[in-house]
Amino acid sequence: MTxxxxxxxxxxxxxxxxxxxxxxxxxxxxxxxIAASADGYGRPQWAEMAEMGWNCLPIPVDQGGLGGGAVETxxxxxxxxxxxxxEPYIATTILCGGLITACASNAQKEALLPAIAAAKTIIALAxxxxxxxxxxxxxxxxxxxxxxxxxxxxxxxxxxxxxxxxDGITAxxxxxxxxxGVTRQCYRLIDGKGIxxxxxxxxxxxxxxxxxxxxxxxxxxxxxxxxxxxxxVGAMAALNEQTLTFAKTRQQFGMAIGSFQALQHRMVDMTIxxxxxxxxxxxxxxxxxxxxxTAGYVVSxxxxxxxRAGRLVGEGAIQIxxxxxxxxxxxxxxxxxxxxxxxxxxxDVDFHLDRIAAVGESx
Amino acid sequence: xxxxxxxxxxxxxxxxxxxxxxxxxLREEVRALCRDxxxxxxxRKVVLNQHLDKDDHVRWHRILxxxxxxxxxxxxxxxxxxxxxxxRWVFENEVYRAGSPWLVPFGITYVGPIIYxxxxxxxxxxxxxxxAQAKSWWAQxxxxxxAGSDLASIRTRAVRDGDxxxxxxxxxxxxxxxxxxxxxxxxxxxxSGPPQHGISFLLVxxxxxxxxxxxxxxxxxxxxINEIFLDEVRVPAENLVGVxxxxxxxxKFLLGNERLLAAEVGKAQRLMAQLDMFMGDTSIATPxxxxxxxxxxxxxxxxxxxxxxxxxxxxxxxxAEAGQDPGALASLLKIVGSELIxxxxxxxxxxxxxxxxxxxxxxxEDGSGKDRLPEGGSGAIAEYLYDRAATIYGGSSEIxxxxxxxxxxGL
Numbered sequence: 001m002t003x004x005x006x007x008x009x010x011x012x013x014x015x016x017x018x019x020x021x022x023x024x025x026x027x028x029x030x031x032x033x034i035a036a037s038a039d040g041y042g043r044p045q046w047a048e049m050a051e052m053g054w055n056c057l058p059i060p061v062d063q064g065g066l067g068g069g070a071v072e073t074x075x076x077x078x079x080x081x082x083x084x085x086x087e088p089y090i091a092t093t094i095l096c097g098g099l100i101t102a103c104a105s106n107a108q109k110e111a112l113l114p115a116i117a118a119a120k121t122i123i124a125l126a127x128x129x130x131x132x133x134x135x136x137x138x139x140x141x142x143x144x145x146x147x148x149x150x151x152x153x154x155x156x157x158x159x160x161x162x163x164x165x166x167d168g169i170t171a172x173x174x175x176x177x178x179x180x181g182v183t184r185q186c187y188r189l190i191d192g193k194g195i196x197x198x199x200x201x202x203x204x205x206x207x208x209x210x211x212x213x214x215x216x217x218x219x220x221x222x223x224x225x226x227x228x229x230x231x232x233v234g235a236m237a238a239l240n241e242q243t244l245t246f247a248k249t250r251q252q253f254g255m256a257i258g259s260f261q262a263l264q265h266r267m268v269d270m271t272i273x274x275x276x277x278x279x280x281x282x283x284x285x286x287x288x289x290x291x292x293x294t295a296g297y298v299v300s301x302x303x304x305x306x307x308r309a310g311r312l313v314g315e316g317a318i319q320i321x322x323x324x325x326x327x328x329x330x331x332x333x334x335x336x337x338x339x340x341x342x343x344x345x346x347x348d349v350d351f352h353l354d355r356i357a358a359v360g361e362s363x
Numbered sequence: 364x365x366x367x368x369x370x371x372x373x374x375x376x377x378x379x380x381x382x383x384x385x386x387x388x389l390r391e392e393v394r395a396l397c398r399d400x401x402x403x404x405x406x407r408k409v410v411l412n413q414h415l416d417k418d419d420h421v422r423w424h425r426i427l428x429x430x431x432x433x434x435x436x437x438x439x440x441x442x443x444x445x446x447x448x449x450x451r452w453v454f455e456n457e458v459y460r461a462g463s464p465w466l467v468p469f470g471i472t473y474v475g476p477i478i479y480x481x482x483x484x485x486x487x488x489x490x491x492x493x494x495a496q497a498k499s500w501w502a503q504x505x506x507x508x509x510a511g512s513d514l515a516s517i518r519t520r521a522v523r524d525g526d527x528x529x530x531x532x533x534x535x536x537x538x539x540x541x542x543x544x545x546x547x548x549x550x551x552x553x554x555s556g557p558p559q560h561g562i563s564f565l566l567v568x569x570x571x572x573x574x575x576x577x578x579x580x581x582x583x584x585x586x587x588i589n590e591i592f593l594d595e596v597r598v599p600a601e602n603l604v605g606v607x608x609x610x611x612x613x614x615k616f617l618l619g620n621e622r623l624l625a626a627e628v629g630k631a632q633r634l635m636a637q638l639d640m641f642m643g644d645t646s647i648a649t650p651x652x653x654x655x656x657x658x659x660x661x662x663x664x665x666x667x668x669x670x671x672x673x674x675x676x677x678x679x680x681x682x683a684e685a686g687q688d689p690g691a692l693a694s695l696l697k698i699v700g701s702e703l704i705x706x707x708x709x710x711x712x713x714x715x716x717x718x719x720x721x722x723x724x725x726x727x728e729d730g731s732g733k734d735r736l737p738e739g740g741s742g743a744i745a746e747y748l749y750d751r752a753a754t755i756y757g758g759s760s761e762i763x764x765x766x767x768x769x770x771x772x773g774l
Contacts, residue, residue, distance in 0.1 A: 244772055264768035265761070271772065272695045275678075276671040283375055283674035290378055298374060301667035354656070356663035 005067055015075045017052060022083035028331045031084040035192030040156055041087045041122075050119035055093050058223075060101060063113050070223055070285035074230035081234025084334050086192050088122050088153035090224050090231075095152075096123035096161045098220035103172055103209035112174075123174075124157035126198055127217055135164035135173055135205065142205040144173055147198070152345065154196030155186035162205065163217060170214040173205035180204075191334070191341035222299045225346045226288055229281040229299075232306040232342045235335040236274040239317040242332060243267060246321055263320055270316045273309035280305050297359040300352040307349045310339030372632075372666070373460075375673050376453070386453060389446075393432070393454050397461035400426050406462035410633065412742030414585065415464050417500075417542045423464055424497035434471050434495045441479045441487065442495045448623055449680045459629025467539065470494040470501040472621060474547045477564065477613050481605035490545075490566070502540035504548035504567065504591060505614070507533055512762050514549070515558040515611065519593060521550035521565060528552075528565060528598045534591040536756070540576055541589055543569050548593075549610050564610035566602040573597075583748035618758065622693040623683055625757070626700035628673045634707045634746075635669070637739060638662060641714045644737050648717060661710060668703050675699065691770030694763040701753035701760065708747035715740050 006014065026045065034042045049055055054076050059065020066072075073094060080089060097116045100109060115121040126148035133146030144164050154160065160175045160182070175182060181203035184196045244267060247258030257263055284302040287295035314336035318325035325332045347355070380387040405419050427433040436451040437443025446454070455466060466472075475494045478486050493499040510517040519532025530550055540546065546567045553561030567574070573596040579588045605613055642652040642662065652658040676696060679689045712720070715736055723734045723741035734741065754760040768774040 244774075247774065258774045261765070261768075264772070264774050265764045267772060267774070268695075268698075268764040268767045271767070272699060275692070275695060276675055276699065279674035279678045280667075280671040282678070283378070283670065286378055287374065290381065292374060292378060294374055297372070298670060301670040304664065304667040305671045350660060353660040353663040353667075356666055357659040 005061060006069075006072055011072065011075070014053075014072065018054075018075055018079045021048070021052060022079045022085070026083040026085055028084070028334070031086065031192070031331075031334065034086050035188075040188065040192070040194035041153070045085070046087045046119050046122075049087060049089070050117065054089065055097075055119050056117035058093060058101075059097060059113055059117060063101060063109060065113070065117060069289035070226050071282070071289055073223070073227050074233075074281060074285050077227045077230035078234035078237070081231035081236075081335075081338060082238045084191070084235075084331065084338055086194075088124065088156065088194075090227055091124045091153040091157070092116055092122050094224050094227050095125040095220050096159075098223055099125065099161060099172060099213070099216055100208065102216040102219065103211070103213045105209060108174075108206075108208060121159055122153060122157045123159040123161050124151050124154040124177075124196070125220075126151045126154060126160050126162045127221070130197070130199075133162065133164040133200065135166050135171060135207070142173060142207050144175060144200045144203045144205045146200055148200075149197050150345070151196045151198055153194050154184060154198055155188075155194035157196075160198065161208065162200070163213070164205075169212040170217060172208040172213045172217075174208055175200065175203050175205045189341040189344070191338040193341060218296070221346060222296050223288060225299050225303050226281060226284045228342050228345060229277060229284065229302045229306040232310050232339055233274065233278045233281055235338045235342075236270075236277065236309060236313045239313050239332065239335045240267070240270050240274055242330075243270070243317045243320050257320070266316050266320065270313045273312045277302070277306045277309045294359055297356060300347075300355045300359070303347065303352045304349055304356070307343045307352075310343060314339045372670075375670060375677070376456075379677060380453075386450065389450055390453055390457055393457040394461070396427075396430055396432065397458055397463065400430070401458075401461060401463060402426075405464060409462045409464050410637070411739040412637075412746040420464055420467060420542075421497055421500075424467065427458075427466075428496040433466075433497060434475060436472070437475060437479065437491075437495070441475075441491055448683055449677075452624055452676060452680055455624060456627075456629030456632075459627065460632050462633060467500075468621070469503050469538075469543075469547075470497075470499065472624070473503060473617055474501050474545075474566070477547070477604060477617055480616065481564075481609070481613055483601075485601065486566075486604065499544045500539070500542050502537050502543035502546040502569070502591075504534040504537060504546045506536045508535055511536075512759055514614075515562070517549055517551060517562065519548065519550045521548075521552050521563060521598070523552070523600065524597075526600045528600060528603070530565065530567065530593045530596040530598055532593050534593070535579075535588075537576075537589045537591050538587055538756075540569070540591055541578060541586065545569060546591070547604075549614060552607050559611040561608055562610035562614075563607050564604040564613050565598050566604065567593075567596065567598050571596050571598070581749060582751070583745040585745065585749065587749065619693070621757070622697055623676075623680060623689070625693075625697040626672050626676045627704060628669060628676065628700075631669050631672070631700075631703055631707055634704070634711070635662075635665065637743060638665075638707065638711055638714070640739065641711060641737065641743075646718075646737055647714060652714065658714075665703075665707055665710065668699075668706070672696070672699050672703055691767050694758075694767045694771075697757065698754075698760050698763045698767075704753055705747075705750050708743065708750045711743040712747045715744060720744060 056065040057068040058073055061067040100112050128150050130147035130149045135142050135144045157177050160177050162173045162175055163170050164173055181201040183199045186196045189195055248256050250257050280302045284298045287298045317332050321332055380390055405423055408415055435444040436446040439445045478490055507517050521528040521530045546569055548565045548567050549562050550565055551561050552563040573594040575592040577590040578586050581587055645651050682689045718735055721735045
């Protein structure tokens, strides 16, 4: 279990600073500029995040981090959803930082964790296969072959953390993104985040740790799912806030459209959906931080609710805005697309419903 | 098939209790009480959604009364244990999960708190002990034929006559009034101001001359609700609670108190156990629905909704404990909770429909025919039908949305 330095006051102060950053340094124009850039993320913003301690937040205190848990990570992610941020936080900090902390040798941790904390590296986790990924040992190095898909921020990563089979177990390998034998097809998700499909042909790799890492991979993915649910909460909160403001000011038939009951009830349902996801995401974070053996069950439930709510809130926000909600001039559509992208990452609704059913059965 | 209380996911409550030994001890106390003292014949009827008679309710309520749990949410000075709302929530949901009948709220959570908050010392002494020990049965005289969602437009009139009020009018949808000894009534004592201002809160003896109770059958084939006619009923003036004209304020106090507990998570979990029974039943489908991906997903979706409702309840109860008033946000627990119960019973209905939605023989006058449904099937259909009321009573879902739009969203 992590020892967190965060008490309620520290958490509130941290949340304030996170909010301030998003409000002052990451407005909608910034989002659009970064989304249109070749990098796909903001280099100065990524560096600033590290300066504010975001990138070392989940790293344990004895490894030079802040020892924050899923609850603290959620503060950052909610802000990233509201601010439509594009930086590779989930990929590098939560997924790869988490795996390195859990699985790497001390020497590897000493080499990699400070680089993550200082935003000196972008590492992407490649864990979903298109073709079987196998690692073999030759002389004193490892060689990886196979194909990976949906590698979040695999486009801008300088290192790839890759799961591969070794004698039937799941092992982890670090591969330089520009190493010979690594081919990346890069594309963008609907919300501007970079993603890659990657193939490895005799790529030279460094093994991370020496044991079966399947459980650790599952654990960090659970943390990433909880984080992305918090991101969805941020996007939904922003959509609801903007929609409410719009409904109170937009006049039709000589009155604010927010005075119409049909729209009021729809906005109430949107608020309820946001509150539900907020509550179950917090419950999922608590379950993760408590190290509960079936935390993944709550995490999956949170993801299902986040996907359902994301559609309801996003589609409702556009409908209530009317034509102006369809334009790319307002962030409404951008938040909606962030929610749609979240739907598609780390397992869709059906995947998580199946997981809930399976966990319920084995419990 | 013998209905057992099945293992259900209690992960959120486990986590909640992990850091709270007092709550954990309470939870274990409630579980032990249900295990040792909930009569098996009553539990079985509940789990199968069968008819319960007055004696079933009274027996269980008295057991809870003897154990000091029925009104443990009351202050100690009134005979309670001063439980917080979270503690009451845990209690209710543990007993419902175990197969407890509905904790009839009219005495223990509706009129009791109004009496100890706004009543006289004499009223407290006269009424509270009987409620605490389930010796008196109370009914709620609120709705009228022309005052449902628009409750402030009630017309039942109370006119002062010496040391009595003379009450005339009609109440309706009065749940379980056929068993009631007493009824708390909203009656109009003044027409001069806004409709909310002239309403008073009276305690009426159901055996008083001039009271007629007419049963109203409901679509589930049961007798839950009644029409009450009040014809020149003499109510002692000492049965006025608080001040004349203060009734609306007291009724609203009650609603605010109650809404935080409105989410019936324990009941939802019990119904899910029944869903599991039907999904595993090969007389309904072979192979059973528990092997079928689309039904497994449907079930999992409901499970995710229960977990969301439970975590929402903890959040809002937590706010209330911390002294913040969650205000109109509490309305969402009523909306979400009632719609979830309906979704679960709707799913039960869809499963049973695979065998044809037949009527059980004991529901037919001549008792003819054979029950085509699995055990608990008829009860589940009745439960589905009766639960249509969940989004109507206690402020309809539409009224709750109006409240939220106005008070939480500022629209």
